[in-house]
Amino acid sequence: MSENSRMDENDNDKKEVSQEKMFTLKKWNAVAMWSWDVECDTCAICRVQVMDACLRCQAESKKDFYGKQDCVVVWGECNHSFHYCCMSLWVKQNNRCPLCQQEWSIQRMGK
Amino acid sequence: MITLAQRLKKQQEESSNGHNRISIRDRLLVKESQELAQLLPPNCTVEYENENDLSNFTLIIKPTEGYWENGIFKFSIYVTDEYNMVPPKVKCLTKLWHPNISETGEICLSLLRQHSMDGLGWSPTRRLKDVVWGLHALFTDLLNFEDPLNIEAADMYKHSKLEFQIKVEEYVKLFAKN
Ligand SMILES: [Zn+2]
Ligand SMILES: [Zn+2]
């Protein structure tokens, strides 16, 4: 019983996403776009919404020098998105997407 | 003059390096400790030595079935300043006979590996609850003995389950009762 609940716990996110995708593929595009946005909402590294400044930038009191605009979003070829700040720290030790384990390469950056 | 300049420089360095990183860890810990408390496996408890320091705690696992049944196994978990870019440091404080835990307390658990290319190692998407469930599974899963830390224990398990069981119980009696 404990084993099952553990597996459910860990796989929950992935399962939901894939089920949603399979479902939306049969439907029309607007639904897919919507589920897409939900999936990318939160940075899986610092757990803050990607459209907000990352946890690190929020904690730093350097806003006076650089402004808040510094903290941009980065999308990988795998279509996962993170704060650029968060991802650049992670790729220093492992150049893979923490969500899908694919080799990380940047597709685009911005807000 | 010099000492004042040095002191200011030092303060600046502290606030741009150490200080901020610690606060990132602490911010993550506030959320994760609550989550952990809610999703703790059955038969597990968490004890904080200092309630104001969430980065240092003891996990106590009391298996109710399997080879280590009725033992009390303590693990120290230390969440370093670099969290969540690096996994917590975990040590087993209770001596036990286990293929994946050495007699000196090192633990072989894939998600605690910092540099791993197979996707099973540490990743910043993992949380404290994943670490705790992973440790908990060391007492229920008996599948992953290919990369053992205690080779003698792994061999024994492979060749004689009975001998293994006896040795485990002997260790539990000696070291894992309170
Ligand atoms: Zn982030
Ligand atoms: Zn940032």
Ligand SMILES: [Zn+2]
């Ligand atoms: Zn990805």
